[in-house]
Structures are given as structure tokens and as C-alpha cells.
Amino acid sequence: MIKLLKNLINAESTPKKGELDAAKTISDFFKKAEIDVNLDSWDQNRANILAHIKSNAKKPALLFLCHLDVVEPGQAQWKFPPFQATEQNGKIYGRGAVDMKAGTAAAAHAIVQIKKSNIPLEGDIFFLATAGEESDSCGIKRFMENHKNIPNLAVVIVPEPTDFEVVTAHGGAFWLEVTTTGKAAHGSTPHLGINAISSAKMILDELENFKSKYLTKGCSLSVNTITGGNTINIVPDSCTIGIDIRTTIDQSHNQIIDNLQQLLNKIKKQNPDFNAEIKVTRDVPALQTDNQSQAVKQFLSTVGAGEPIAVSYCTDGAFVTSLKAPVIIFGPGNPQLCHQTDEYVEIKDCEKAVEHYKNIIMKFLT
Structure with missing residues (x-):
């Protein structure tokens, strides 16, 4: 988990550099686990990646929706190099550590662990990581345009940093x-x-x-x-x-x-x-998921969270509402550290996220 996170941070994915290196990092990770993966690249260095674990499809599928890009490190002096992941005092420092490469790595690890366990699944798992979420949302728009036949989904999980609060609405x-x-x-x-x-x-x-x-x-x-x-x-x-x-x-x-x-x-x-x-x-667009839906109630029960909250920031989740599935934002890390100098995530939160995502998969797909 931590190795993948460090590799993702080191794969600089700013608007200037693009997401291709980060996409290849995740693609290689899934391929080693013999998981079907499709890397969609364009304009030399832009990229989305879609991984898919098939099942007997008796139940609706799960979609983990992540983004690969990060914002520029800015002009302020960093104590730790923004694109050389640094581990210190139980934390991983680097641009994108919390927003949102920790959630991305945790979701990918959870999926691989489920695959290796050989537990029979009754619903498919999709993992999508997109380009351009921090700027023009080009990646999610491209995906939605090119994938018209997405199967019925039980829930869309966006592993953005929420400090493990369940977010069902955003601006x-x-x-x-x-x-x-x-x-x-x-x-x-x-x-x-x-x-x-x-x-x-x-x-x-x-x-x-x-x-x-x-x-x-x-x-x-x-x-x-x-x-x-x-x-x-x-x-x-x-x-x-x-x-x-x-x-x-x-x-x-x-x-x-x-x-x-x-x-x-x-x-x-x-x-x-x-x-x-x-x-x-x-x-x-703004996002608002029905807090009274069965999927939200199941999710809250699975992760042991209190009432869902709303946040002011926005996510790619707003672009998938046409899929008619509840969109839930839930992930490791303090959201107040997003876009900050010396951004970091705590290792224990990364490990906790992996367990949460595995439990969510088991709850909805077995």
C-alpha cells in the first residue's frame, strides 16, 4: 500500500506533466494481480485508467472513482520535496499525498486483496482514475462520453480525503x-x-x-x-x-x-x-445523494459512521449522477491539507482505508 502511494506521488501528475506516468503505475499494479485494466491516453500525456473485476453479476456493481492529477506545488518553500515521497513520523509527505493518491492507492490495494482472496463476488468491481479533476474535468467527461453501457451500479465511491466522514453532498x-x-x-x-x-x-x-x-x-x-x-x-x-x-x-x-x-x-x-x-x-454541478437511500444506510453501517455531511468543494462524482447510483465520498486524510505546502497523509489512515474499502466490497458484493 505505502509503496504504491509513494510511487504515485513520485509520478508527478501536475497539469504540465500530465497523468500518464501515474496511470502506468496503477496499470502495472493491477496487471501484476492479473486484473483486467485499460489505459486510455490522449494528447501525449493525459490518461484515464479503468480496472475491472468480473463476477456472476447477480448484484449491482461497485465503482471506485479516483483522480490521478494534482495541483502545482506553488511558490512556497517545501520542507519535503513535493514529488519525492518522504516517510517520516508515521506520515507520507508529497504533493497529492492526501488529495487524492492515498485514497487511490488504498482503493487499488483493497481491490487487489479481494482478488487474491478468491472470494466469490456477486457484483463487478470497477476502478476508474481520471485526468483533469483539478482543472477542466476532461478525464471524467471523456470516460462518460466513451462508456455508454456501464452496468447497474449499487454505489459510486469517491475516495477523496474526508477524515472517514461520509459525504453525500457537495457544492x-x-x-x-x-x-x-x-x-x-x-x-x-x-x-x-x-x-x-x-x-x-x-x-x-x-x-x-x-x-x-x-x-x-x-x-x-x-x-x-x-x-x-x-x-x-x-x-x-x-x-x-x-x-x-x-x-x-x-x-x-x-x-x-x-x-x-x-x-x-x-x-x-x-x-x-x-x-x-x-x-x-x-x-x-453540485451533488446531492439521498441520505435515506438503502445504499447510504448500508454504507454508514459498514464503516461505522454517523450522519452524512455536505462539503463545499466539488468532485468528479458530480458527473456520474446520470448512472442513477448513489455517490458517496469517503476516504483517508484531512481535507484541510489539500493543496497545502508539505501536504501529508498518516500511514495508519491509509491502512484503515484499505480495510474500510474491503469491508464495503464484501457488504455490497457478497
Whole structure:
């Protein structure tokens, strides 16, 4: 288990490097256990991996849904090298240790141990690890597009870090880029140009009230990036602001676009030189699983957890609701360590996760 986790951390799977090395690491692990595995790669270094253990199919199948990619380590100084897994004081350090290579390795280990036990299964096991979960969700979208005949599922398990709390609902993510265009001019004659940064400021001023006026309770809005201008002595002719909106299950993403476009039209009417366009860069719906479903109750009983909780972050689980199976997020590690410098997971939690996932498989498939 720990060896696989270390190998996954060492297989740098940032947006620049891609997921192919990490996918090969898991593929080799499953192949050694004689488990059917399919590695789907594209664009040189992007990859999904799907492993499958067949059964007599008397019961619905289980799907473990993981992701291979990690975020960049950032500019802060790490005590431990982010892509050289380090074991110290019962912890494994490295980028992706908690988000979510620990859960991925634990699920893979549990599946291999079940396979080696030769216990007869009455339902299939699927293990899917995807590309791009941290960015554009390209991997899960590609999988859903290419796999139209997925069998009936009892439950989808997402081994993200939850500190072993059972999560059945999460927020949506709606990322927008609004680009203003103007007219370049020499810095000494700004009156001859149209300043795109000034146009962007008009939007920022209006966004102060956008959340309270248009978003449902529980949603958030944050302007997190702004880029504009090429050099200090040229009036900028372009400026882009990046908006991160987190949504609840009852907030329509299309309605957000409509309301934002109305806001831009209002500014344009008052300022004829104003021009702006909206681009959606990420669109992940919110997730809500029925806590009263039999699958959720069985899951809670199996892992010995209390009431399910909801979280603000989002997962690839939001893209598989069309499969009509309950989606449950449950895994090792402290979620507050996600994307942090010197990210780590405790070894005892990794081992505990393996046992939990084996028990879940036994509960649902035997």
C-alpha cells in the first residue's frame, strides 16, 4: 500500500506533466494481480485508467472513482520535496499525498486483496482514475462520453480525503473569465485609447452586489485572478478577470450567465466604449445523494459512521449522477491539507482505508 502511494506521488501528475506516468503505475499494479485494466491516453500525456473485476453479476456493481492529477506545488518553500515521497513520523509527505493518491492507492490495494482472496463476488468491481479533476474535468467527461453501457451500479465511491466522514453532498464549481477589450494608445496620450483595465474595474464594482442580488443562499463568489496590460507605457487593450463561483444544488449555472450578461449590458448602455465577453472555463454541478437511500444506510453501517455531511468543494462524482447510483465520498486524510505546502497523509489512515474499502466490497458484493 505505502509503496504504491509513494510511487504515485513520485509520478508527478501536475497539469504540465500530465497523468500518464501515474496511470502506468496503477496499470502495472493491477496487471501484476492479473486484473483486467485499460489505459486510455490522449494528447501525449493525459490518461484515464479503468480496472475491472468480473463476477456472476447477480448484484449491482461497485465503482471506485479516483483522480490521478494534482495541483502545482506553488511558490512556497517545501520542507519535503513535493514529488519525492518522504516517510517520516508515521506520515507520507508529497504533493497529492492526501488529495487524492492515498485514497487511490488504498482503493487499488483493497481491490487487489479481494482478488487474491478468491472470494466469490456477486457484483463487478470497477476502478476508474481520471485526468483533469483539478482543472477542466476532461478525464471524467471523456470516460462518460466513451462508456455508454456501464452496468447497474449499487454505489459510486469517491475516495477523496474526508477524515472517514461520509459525504453525500457537495457544492458546484462555476469558473468564469470575463475579458474586456479596449483600444491601445501611448501612455502619454491615454485619451486616445480605451483602457480595458478601467472597463474591468466597472465590472468589479458591480460584482460587489452580484452575490447578494442573484446567487442563492450558500453560494460564494470570489474574483481570484486579473491580468491586463503589456507594459507600463501602453494603454491596455485587454483585461481578463477570473471569477470562482461555488454553487448549491438549487442554483442554476445558466441563470448566473444570464444575470452576468445583463450586468454587462447595463454597463455597456451607460458606457458605449465598454466591451466585454464571458467565457466558462469550468462547470461542475453540485451533488446531492439521498441520505435515506438503502445504499447510504448500508454504507454508514459498514464503516461505522454517523450522519452524512455536505462539503463545499466539488468532485468528479458530480458527473456520474446520470448512472442513477448513489455517490458517496469517503476516504483517508484531512481535507484541510489539500493543496497545502508539505501536504501529508498518516500511514495508519491509509491502512484503515484499505480495510474500510474491503469491508464495503464484501457488504455490497457478497
